[in-house]
Amino acid sequence: MLRKLVGVALVLALVTQFLVVAPRARADQDSYQRCLATTKPKIVPNGDLGSITLTAAQQCSHHLKESPDEKVNPQNGSGKGPVAPGAPKKKKPTREEIIKENKARKARNAALAKGFEEKTEGFRSCVKRNATDGDTESRRVRSTCGTGPSAPDFEEMTDVPGVPRQGQPDLGLPPETIAYVASTQLQLPKTSVQLGPDPEWNRWDKAFVGHPYWLWIDSSTESMTSKQSVGPITVTLTASLDSVTYRVKGEEPVTCDGPGTPYRRISSNIGKSSPDCGFRFTKAGPRSIEATANWVIQWSVNGQQGSLQMPQTGTRAVEVRELHSVNVDPPG
Structure with a gap:
């Protein structure tokens, strides 16, 4: 009797695998392959590393069935998310890498600040030339000069290990x-x-x-x-x-x-x-x-x-x- 029950259970498991699990896996794989064919690599920001390049496999990984043992975030390679074939594991940056990246961010921020100052002064000069009787918000000023530049989106420096933060970011x-x-x-x-x-x-x-x-x-x-x-x-x-x-x-x-x-x-x-x-x-x-x-x-x-x-x-x-x-x- 026990052998018959075990046999029935085994048959049911095989049927479930064939009728439910296998088709779903094939569908996931097909969807994953279609995504790979239409997706290009892209660069995304990362809090520790500055930015990383996501492969097509990483971006399409949400089409695959999630494995509880290996979970990868499609955005930065860590946290929850399905495993993407060939997805790199997140590496904690070294002190030297952080200092190097901060130097690059500092240079980018300086360029943003310089460009913002130039645009602001240009906008003020335009307003001065086109304002009539002190009306700096006239239709002529708005149509000619616009509303002025928006504040830049500066990048924050990453804290360097062993160096305490002074005040604000x-x-x-x-x-x-x-x-x-x-x-x-x-x-x-x-x-x-x-x-x-x-x-x-x-x-x-x-x-x-x-x-x-x-x-x-x-x-x-x-x-x-x-x-x-x-x-x-x-x-x-x-x-x-x-x-x-x-x-x-x-x-x-x-x-x-x-x-x-x-x-x-x-x-x-x-x-x-x-x-x-x-x-x-x-x-x-x-x-x-x-x-x-x-x-x-x-x-x-x-x-x-x-x-x-x-x-x-x-x-x-x-x-x-x-x-x-x-x-x-x-x-x-």
């Missing part, structure tokens, strides 16, 4: 460079040039040669603090408006501390000079007032501190005329 860049990238994310107030008394208040809609004008900029704040991220690093930034420089072609530039005092339309201010930022036109004609708000950015990165300049420019067009007195004899 390391990008292999000077703190000044990290601070510059972070500062471009600041939303500083627009530089809106104001002139008082406003030429729009008179019947001619003109400014006049020799008249004392007050200059100031509309600024919602003169100081702001924020935290910005550059990859895994957090940068603390404090922006302060130091001064504003006004330039009119053919006239002497004027630099004033702070944003300037707004002109109030009251009788006591008529003909009165500004208490902190006055200006007089000496020539008639169409003029453009360019105001450069000189912002100073104090930064802190991993305990290191410093400052950088971030000028913001705005313009305003003004038509200037000369006033002439005419002597008229009284009647009679």
Whole structure:
């Protein structure tokens, strides 16, 4: 009786192998072969080794039945995943390999930072050329200059065995460079040039040669603090408006501390000079007032501190005329 039961069990096992397991294995193998025929090697990032090249066999390994004894991740050769024929075993990098790879990452990050700075300065120059009356977000600016470059995707350095990490993750860049990238994310107030008394208040809609004008900029704040991220690093930034420089072609530039005092339309201010930022036109004609708000950015990165300049420019067009007195004899 026992022999009969064993025989039946053996037959059932053979039938299952023939009808279920074998077809499934053949299907998996066919699917795997089709994948191999249409897949090319590709490079993927790896946290320890920088990047590795995946063969077609590794990328198609998910078509094969998983073996509980040998599990390989198709992305980096470790962890859970089916075994790919010829898949290399993950090798722990040596200290020298880590240092070499970090050096390569540092060079790549430096190139990214340099390219980002060049693109940023180019974008700012484009905005300055195309902004009308200080409107840096006009349709013309957006269509011509775009929205500016995005912060680079820097690579983080791998910790070297025996060398303790100092503060935040390391990008292999000077703190000044990290601070510059972070500062471009600041939303500083627009530089809106104001002139008082406003030429729009008179019947001619003109400014006049020799008249004392007050200059100031509309600024919602003169100081702001924020935290910005550059990859895994957090940068603390404090922006302060130091001064504003006004330039009119053919006239002497004027630099004033702070944003300037707004002109109030009251009788006591008529003909009165500004208490902190006055200006007089000496020539008639169409003029453009360019105001450069000189912002100073104090930064802190991993305990290191410093400052950088971030000028913001705005313009305003003004038509200037000369006033002439005419002597008229009284009647009679």
